[in-house]
Amino acid sequence: DAGVTQSPTHLIKTRGQQVTLRCSPISGHKSVSWYQQVLGQGPQFIFQYYEKEERGRGNFPDRFSARQFPNYSSELNVNALLLGDSALYLCASPASSTDTQYFGPGTRLTVL
Amino acid sequence: GESVGLHLPTLSVQEGDNSIINCAYSNSASDYFIWYKQESGKGPQFIIDIRSNMDKRQGQRVTVLLNKTVKHLSLQIAATQPGDSAVYFCAETTGFQKLVFGTGTRLLVSP
Numbered sequence: 001d002a003g004v005t006q007s008p009t010h011l012i013k014t015r016g017q018q019v020t021l022r023c024s025p026i027s028g029h030k031s032v033s034w035y036q037q038v039l040g041q042g043p044q045f046i047f048q049y050y051e052k053e054e055r056g057r058g059n060f061p062d063r064f065s066a067r068q069f070p071n072y073s074s075e076l077n078v079n080a081l082l083l084g085d086s087a088l089y090l091c092a093s094p095a096s097s098t099d100t101q102y103f104g105p106g107t108r109l110t111v112l
Numbered sequence: 113g114e115s116v117g118l119h120l121p122t123l124s125v126q127e128g129d130n131s132i133i134n135c136a137y138s139n140s141a142s143d144y145f146i147w148y149k150q151e152s153g154k155g156p157q158f159i160i161d162i163r164s165n166m167d168k169r170q171g172q173r174v175t176v177l178l179n180k181t182v183k184h185l186s187l188q189i190a191a192t193q194p195g196d197s198a199v200y201f202c203a204e205t206t207g208f209q210k211l212v213f214g215t216g217t218r219l220l221v222s223p
Contacts, residue, residue: 042213103155
């Protein structure tokens with residue numbers, strides 16, 4: 001039974017570029033959440049999607065956007081990258097009958 | 113705003129000792145709390161959770177205590193092993209499964 005998967009594992013971009021990160025939730029689960037974790041800090045909530053609809057948004061600029069597909073996988077897009085966007089981007093999927101969120105391995109984004 | 117914080121940024125223990133990691137939360141409306149373990153370069157790994165209608169929950173070598181009166185959460189690890197070395201986060205939910213994390217406590221276990 002596959003857990004949360006994310007791709008790519010690592011990514012290097014330059015300032016001003018755009019990036020797309022991908023996530024597949026636990027099989028059959030309809031909700032996906034995205035978090036940003038800057039080095040040395042705890043994860044910060046970015047978005048939550050449930051059945052293709054945005055259910056929550058954290059305090060992030062409009063350069064950050066996301067969407068969820070009919071198969072419940074999700075993409076996180078970040079435009080006009082800044083150096084401060086360098087972080088580990090985490091995707092989480094809740095268990096079916098509890099609030100527990102299980103995290104994927106993350107995508108390490110480095111902006112030069 | 114809501115926040116979850118940790119008292120100790122680094123905790124150093126000897127192998128075999130019991131470890132206690134503490135966490136304070138500020139949102140009295142939170143009703144669900146989770147402890148995660150994160151090793152370098154990896155995503156957070158679920159350890160144990162507790163709902164606000166409980167004050168104690170035990171797992172394998174781990175126990176979580178919740179004191180709602182003072183808004184305090186703790187994680188106890190029995191017989192700490194070198195493999196327990198990691199950063200530990202507590203997190204609380206604030207609706208719609210959004211998690212609010214603290215900054216983490218680094219646990220260092222010496223053989």
